[in-house]
Amino acid sequence: MNTTERVLITLLNKAIHKEIATLDELDEIHWGKLLYEAKEHHVSPLVYSAIDRRDAVKCIAPELLKDWKKEVFYSGINQQNHIIKVGEVLEKFNENNIAVIVLKGLVVREYFPMPQLRTMSDADVLVHKEDLERVSKMMEELGYTQTKDEDDHGAHIVFHKPGQPIFEVHWTLANKAFFKGDTSWEDNLWEETVEVEVGGVKTLSLGLEDLAVHLCIHMAVHLAHTGFGVRQLLDLVLLVEQKGDEINWSSFIQKAKACGIYKFTLAIFIACNRLFSMELPIELKKINALSKISNKYIELLIEDIFASGVHGTKDQTRVFASEFAFDQSEGAAEGRGSIFKKYMKLLFPPIKDMGERYSYARKFIVLAPAAWIHHLFVGLLNKDYSFKNKMKMATATIRVGNKKNMLLKELDL
Known part of the structure; x- marks a missing residue:
């Protein structure tokens, strides 16, 4: 990591743990480079939350600080509106008796110090394959247009409506195009769901164990295709830190093996430990996860994460x-x-x-x-x-x- 990347990690660590950086820690930072990195990884609001505003005026150029503050303000409003609009569509799923599971950011945002700091621009949901025709009809009635069918990232349909969140409707979370394994780990997904609220609307989320597996699958897919950024690591870190005691890690490991991402998952947990001091689950310590992959490849993984940006298209x-x-x-x-x-x-x-x-x-x-x-x-x-x-x-x-x-x-x- 270079100096800017190390500072970014330091500030993100403080942000997710509700801490504020001191003036000494802010001194001599190249704020233009830092803000560029933060924007590329879509964590600019999080970084801003770790800065004492009184100290910030002493070391950040006034115009840069003003623009940054404005960006964070509007980002918060946009995220609140985003969740409200997503909730309105989820309510329609409920009214039509279509079972739906919300995925990724719609769930993990609640683990962030302030949910609106976890930015997102779309909504990923999972439905039963046999409900796809009903889902398409419902979305069309809401004014959405199906913009593409199964795409390169896996099995899902994308629905778009001007001024509204993009909905990616999945019928499976297994992605045969990007990693080895089978779909057996999905067999009990629906039986293990938990109830959550999104935008004030009751809906379903994956069970914590399956949520952790899916976050790792999503990163594996993106690493193979283009890449992924630091924000995806934060999702896993906060899930593990806040809900790790409730996860059956032995079962998690077996599911990671079943879907072909076991070694990748070990590397991700090691990277999270190294960057954010995330405590490794005891089950990973028992199998001596830290020695399973050489330091060379952990460094390559971290390098790729920083170079990729949030969607893998930074470079x-x-x-x-x-x-x-x-x-x-x-x-x-x-x-x-x-x-x-x-x-x-x-x-x-x-x-x-x-x-x-x-x-x-x-x-x-x-x-x-x-x-x-x-x-x-x-x-x-x-x-x-x-x-x-x-x-x-x-x-x-x-x-x-x-x-x-x-x-x-x-x-x-």
């Missing part, structure tokens, strides 16, 4: 490299040679797989070199990325991809 080079490091059909790539082959295939794709603009090469195979040069120029002239970013991607993709590849293989993803 486009890493996004690009992740596509080389993980193959949905095969899992982690098989070593450095495989990544290099994928990279070369991107630069010089099979002629039969190239677009219509290169049809001349399919007709006359001797023109293949010309088509590949044409393909490279099209890429260089693409306006979606700056020339600087293209060069960075070209030179860094294999290096970053190799590191990501090693991490995914070590964690059995």
Whole structure:
């Protein structure tokens, strides 16, 4: 970790434990860099809550502090409105007698010192697969539009309505595309649910044990696909700290093994312990979790978390490299040679797989070199990325991809 990342962790630690940083701890911080990191991980309001306002004016530029304060104020209002609107839709589920389980942020926000500090922009829920048609009809009656079906991250349908929260409706939490394992751990999900309130509306949440498993699954999926940020770690830390005594950790470990994320889960718990001093459950201590994965890979994991940002898209080079490091059909790539082959295939794709603009090469195979040069120029002239970013991607993709590849293989993803 660099200095800014260490300061971010220090302030987040204070925030989630309802502590305030002293003036000495705030001195000599590069606030512009810190705020950038906080925004990339969607934890800016949390960091702000750990700062004594009287001390802040002594060390933070007035305009930066003013804008930050305004951002946190409006973020709080938006989060309160978000939960109210989500509650209104959940009420419709109840009225239509459609069983629904709320997931992730809608539940763990209650473990934060102030729920509105845990930001979110959508709402993830789980329903029975046989209720999907009724759910679609209900959402359409509420003015929502189904924007896409099963997507690359797993089985869910996305519903969108201008000015309203995006709803991601899942019918399974197992994600076969991104990790090994089976769906047996889901067999008793519905029997083990607990009642919660969201926006003043009674609904269901996963049992604490299954909630912990799902948080780890979600991080595993995102690590394999692009990446995830510090906020996801905080969700797990607060769940473990506040509800750990109520979780059957032996059963949790068996479920993590069943869905193929056991080694990844060990790494995540070690990272949470290292960054936030989260006490490891005794069951993990008994299996000597701290020695199961070498320090090298824990450092790689933490590096990836900071470099990814909340949705894994902070650094486009890493996004690009992740596509080389993980193959949905095969899992982690098989070593450095495989990544290099994928990279070369991107630069010089099979002629039969190239677009219509290169049809001349399919007709006359001797023109293949010309088509590949044409393909490279099209890429260089693409306006979606700056020339600087293209060069960075070209030179860094294999290096970053190799590191990501090693991490995914070590964690059995």
